[in-house]
Amino acid sequence: MKYDIDRFFRQDKLPHIWCPGCGHGTIMANLARAIDKADLDPDKIVVVSGIGCSGRASGYMNFDTLHATHGRAIPFATGIKLANPELNVIVITGDGDGAAIGGNHLIHGGRRNIDLTVILMNNHIYGMTSGQFSPMTPTGANATTAPYGNIDQNFNLADLTKASGASFIARGTAFNTRQLIEIFNDGLLHKGFSFIEAISQCPVNYGRRNNMDTAVEMLKWQKESSVNINKWDKLSDEEKKGKFPTGVIYKEDKREYTEMYQEIIDSVQKEA
Amino acid sequence: MKYDIDRFFRQDKLPHIWCPGCGHGTIMANLARAIDKADLDPDKIVVVSGIGCSGRASGYMNFDTLHATHGRAIPFATGIKLANPELNVIVITGDGDGAAIGGNHLIHGGRRNIDLTVILMNNHIYGMTSGQFSPMTPTGANATTAPYGNIDQNFNLADLTKASGASFIARGTAFNTRQLIEIFNDGLLHKGFSFIEAISQCPVNYGRRNNMDTAVEMLKWQKESSVNINKWDKLSDEEKKGKFPTGVIYKEDKREYTEMYQEIIDSVQKEA
Amino acid sequence: MPNKGKVKITHPNRCKGCNICVMYCPTDVLKVVDGQITVTDIDGCVGCFNCELSCPDFVLEVVEEDDK
Amino acid sequence: MPNKGKVKITHPNRCKGCNICVMYCPTDVLKVVDGQITVTDIDGCVGCFNCELSCPDFVLEVVEEDDK
């Protein structure tokens, strides 16, 4: 299928600054395809990002865009959305930005179930600062700050955001682009806090240090490690090892924050 | 059973500053009983607390005690523990201190599975600042900052900490003191990140505003709302409504952070 | 080991009159009088420890008779 | 609607030579030459869109013949 996405990018800002083979470009392009598919009004879309490689996405996308501070994209987005609920507010974050320093805002955004679409590009590393481990760097992997192998556990971000109260949770990969478009589309159209983990690849700062020298190798790893959620539950624990489910992992109809607040305004103003 | 707990309190600091009927005193006393039961060396116990009513607990307990900044008790405790793993480090926090401003540290402490015992006194309100809603204030309840009723969802802290990676998760109440002692004892002896939510009552800043004028009424609510985890799974969804499970909710043998770090030291030093 | 001890108000000055121990007492031997906990019927005490375990204010203990 | 279009390198200057499209192409019509993606066999292109969807750098598109 053909998507009309040139209009969603600031063409004069391309090529982007991401390294050769970086998955962020693929993910960003397919977010644009999902916006095209969902037929959203581009004048009413706001993209908010934090700091790090993922943070650069906002600069390329031709909407109202905010490149904010490290880890705080969700509270900025919360203010934008609550102040004007007719806006479609998309947060683009990374595994360092969103799951390390921004972890509190992620779970509280989910708890409020405010209508944001949060896309966390997970490349398993701090790329912009050249390769420190993140909360998503696999245990045992190498990183500049884990010269003897990483001893930290990872988050399961789908579990974490579900436990926080988010009402739409999905995971996709830069490898499976068609699935990614569907997931993004569903997340954009879902009313409530939508969290989408998009597995990306960082050949330069993660792959090189961990026996995956090229983007192609890393994409193959994504392919081999991902299992569609429809098939996931049928796997044995043994079969699940080293793998992760993709697709829409959780979805629930739940009252949305800005709507509830509007009800307060309506009722208070009616009384007055 | 008789416990020897006078020795664990700075007698000259009592009576404490908590209001009449506040559950924090009961919880703190039973933490001391659990310490007695677990037979820990009081010289090797450190209690770290943050800011708020719960934060005052550290001042009464006769160990090395740190009354730190708002929400940050866990990272302070992380430094204390990693620097000297032979210490038993207990964090006392509240629903505002631990689940609002301190949420990120809670989930990252769990993710690292560092050997801390975190006791979150949940009184469903900011007490010290006189009654603003917290992430644990029930939806619909009244608070000074929710004059038209609270629209925020609550966290399920057991789910959240489990999803974060913590290896011991329990919930108790100020009402059921014998269970609380058992839970605290188990959490103290567990090697890894132990999270215990202790439901407390704030008659002055929560109860009064929410049709529960006395501590006794609030304790009765705790009694009626809590279900032992052994019976919880047998309840229907309808029966679970408005109730919560108590007891040890989750426990797992999992590698502990400071031990893993020690292995790095040992192996690096062996090589050198 | 119930019945081996009896409740004693060891620190009356710490009592804030919250009535929690009163609620727990199975034999109604405790009462708040003028904002202050008092033992109204020591003979009725079964030494169950409920009051000691639930008191938020370190006011009372169950002590053995010869502890007095 | 495969076969309605063919791959076209619309923005060659954006190509970083990552080889991702090459991996995805089911008919091996793409090749990185001197760090630059090139179409080596346009007739082989089945217009599956894999390359367009996977390219991280907005380099190529599948366009209908008359779009050229």
Added chain:
Amino acid sequence: MTNKAKLLQGDEAVVEGAIAAGARFFAGYPITPASEIAEGLAEKLPVHGGKFIQMEDELASMACIIGASLSGLKSITATSGPGFSLKQENLGLGMMIEAPCVVVNVQRVGPSTGLPTSPSQGDVMQAKWGTHGDHPVIALAPSSVKETFELTVKAFNFAERFRMPVILLLDEIVGHMREKVVLPKQEDIEIWDRKKPEVGPEDFNPYEETEDHIPPMPAYGEGYRYHTTGLFHDKTGFPRGTTEDAKKLMDRLMAKIEDNMDIISLYETDIRAEDEVVVLAYGSTMRSVINAVNRARDEGINVGWIKLKTIWPFPEEIVKKISQDVNTIIVPELNRGQLIKEVKEHVFGNAEVRGINKYDGTLIKPDEILDLIREVK
């Protein structure tokens, strides 16, 4: 016709001032002694169709009001010392991207948790230097409940007019004190709104260099689709990483202040030609000053006072001028000597400068000031 007199706390006057100035968004976090501002706005904002949100922490509150400002609402947060420290990073972003908003700090005694319920003027220097890097700052400090209302309105007006965060520095006394105040009629209150672009999206540059250095600002969703970032950027809003752009932007940010000192510098003086001593103060301390100066004059001492309502930018011109007319400037402060450093810098030897400092949570008493006036006269 005027409104009726009210007994209001300073914190409540912030609420009234914010509503009057057109504030329609508050995000905050509980903290003594500023929680009353949140509580008041939680109640009043929805009545006016505005929004209140309690965030998970102080950092998020600051982020949230900047977001709401970008969506077009006049926005405010309120905190005290520890929260003000936590807000600094995002406050710096607000200055960099030129997001109008108001940040209230009801000062208590620091450092750290300090004395949470006692008054202080200990965050005066932090208000200027708390976030990293050079940056423009406007900070106002009221000395009464009435001034708190007025300066809250001013804070919003400056924020909107100069397109930047503005800091309102109360102290615990002003914040919690109840006092008689007659609020002006809404129609008598001067209100400034941010400049909107006069061009269409195709001709729009979000950080255009205009004659007054203040770029027009559309709201998100109005079709301008612009980019904003905490990196140094050119007029298009995008970083080019060049040294020229960095200097140009910083100079423009500062010019917004430097070129408008006459508008921003708010102060009052009562200095007579014969006065040889002047007491300079701000905030609640000013009330002791007036008491002391009046009594000193009764004793025949030639002494006057200057009350700073604008702390930052420091009103250096008036201080320089005064320093040439008097022998001594006395600067009482509820800290260990903060704004006195600015006074000394600008007096630069032209007069003696003496401090009176309290930092234990109590007020400076009129007698303490009077004693020093008698000593230096």
Added chain:
Amino acid sequence: MTNKAKLLQGDEAVVEGAIAAGARFFAGYPITPASEIAEGLAEKLPVHGGKFIQMEDELASMACIIGASLSGLKSITATSGPGFSLKQENLGLGMMIEAPCVVVNVQRVGPSTGLPTSPSQGDVMQAKWGTHGDHPVIALAPSSVKETFELTVKAFNFAERFRMPVILLLDEIVGHMREKVVLPKQEDIEIWDRKKPEVGPEDFNPYEETEDHIPPMPAYGEGYRYHTTGLFHDKTGFPRGTTEDAKKLMDRLMAKIEDNMDIISLYETDIRAEDEVVVLAYGSTMRSVINAVNRARDEGINVGWIKLKTIWPFPEEIVKKISQDVNTIIVPELNRGQLIKEVKEHVFGNAEVRGINKYDGTLIKPDEILDLIREVK
């Protein structure tokens, strides 16, 4: 015998200095241009039995090193502007509870995200005033890789000796520059460790007023079982909420600095009797100063220099003294004029004070300084 010369970055010299000073704990968070310090210590600390931890954020890193300090380890964190802003609240706690530790800020251009890879001296005032309330500060600023090593050791020594956090202010140039350095032998390095209590737990007060104002500090787990809090407290460590305790504690915290200015004030001068102009600088800017002064002297101009290694407490005595001997003091800085404010305050009219300011991520060139020397001579 000396060690061999090495080519080291400033960031690497911090790593070497920390290990040499006895640091055995690092907690940090990735940030340009300070990440190399974390990376170096991640590798080296376990070799020495020390611990490295990467925390979830900047606030947690600051909290974590204070915790480790209380457990008895010499502790350090490293960051840059945005992270330094985030660390401010917990830094204030460190000052209040007197936890020895070292905080490195490798300065880049701010405010906000700014120019992340370019040098600046824009956080100089923040180092003193960044956290709320009055508080004591020691901040050191090296101008070369060699000085970075030396001042890192000094920073730990001051932290341990005076029982407080010490700030080490690099700039991106010093942090990333590679330069020849000969590290001293370990046995030639002066090391200070914190004072331990000489009494048993029963007689111990954690905040005892001692003659030198520095309370002895046991490690957690040593049986002293003491309390520490960010509230104002008395010698027992407990808050009483009284005004007298607040003043007493603050005065003691400040006395640790004020009574030891001779030890803490580190600077070098090259000022001849005939010099009428002095250039005062610190950090990488100092290198241009020396170049310019040498060339000016070749031209016969009477000019000297003073290099501050200690920025805070500001070495006011030497500046006051110099101001009486010369006509002009030139203060070049990579900011819009920060430390020059202190210079003006203390010169107080005794000499002309002129600034040279760059804040675009480039260095001040020797010629720019030379030009001003020629102008004012």
Added chain:
Amino acid sequence: MDRYEIRLSGAGGQGMILAGIIIAEAVLYEEGLNVTQTQSYGPESRGGASRAEVVLSNDVIDFPKVIKPDILVSLTQKAYDKYSQDVKEEGIVIVDDSIDTTDSQNKTYQLPIFEKAINEVEMKLTANILVLGIIDNLIPQIRTSSIKKAIKNRVPENTVAVNMKAFSVGKKMAEGGNIGE
């Protein structure tokens, strides 16, 4: 009388601050004078030291806090010990009769405030309003009707009756003790 200063002191939860606000509102809304009301309190909601102050004047009030009170009320020994020194020479001190005032330099009334609140009003929490009844006649600038109106405006609607009762019990105590005559 240019400046009149009242200090109410006790423990958190005793309603001293509310009593101060009521006086201030009576002064402003009913008597049209200038007034400042300030307070100081500890971290405790209940039990810690608490102090409310009211300054009233025909003139502009500069220094907003009490310097030397014309009236000091203390409901706890701790509060009395802390504040009794400051009282103006001709000032009046009112304390609960549980408080030891042997070293007092001022005209001092020890009154059974809590006892009356408990036994006559049958609500200990109304002691603060009872105190207003006691000091009503002492404050020259405020009419009894004004303070009654201010009480009605401030206390929860369902407690107006009991509070008005407390006020009149206080009034009676004042009359019995010839206070403010």
Added chain:
Amino acid sequence: MDRYEIRLSGAGGQGMILAGIIIAEAVLYEEGLNVTQTQSYGPESRGGASRAEVVLSNDVIDFPKVIKPDILVSLTQKAYDKYSQDVKEEGIVIVDDSIDTTDSQNKTYQLPIFEKAINEVEMKLTANILVLGIIDNLIPQIRTSSIKKAIKNRVPENTVAVNMKAFSVGKKMAEGGNIGE
């Protein structure tokens, strides 16, 4: 010669900074001179502007950055355009032959750096080391043996051979072009 300045410029990922470090290490460890090595770079790991500078001297080096380079190497047009103005009058400019240098004021060599790296060394990434071969003879203070040793110490062990090849290809290009004679 008191102070000698080298500026290597190009794009991120081309190894300019590593080349600068190698020169600096050769100067310090092999020749025993003073040296400072600095860099400037953008946020990009790959592709953005990147610049490495080396200053060497017998004397103490005060200002650590290049003021007017004795040698400028530019591997991208952008880098050349930005830095070619600053070069010392007698300074030398080395660029890849893809770069337009028509307005150059200096002695300028356009050399097929990438072509040779790709075709002769068969590894484009070695262009930085090839450049060291080209400029080796230009730097009076460094012996060839020193720079070779420094290369061996710095590059990954399994790439020593290919890098030494790159270095000699560079040396040959210099000789062919009579550079540094």
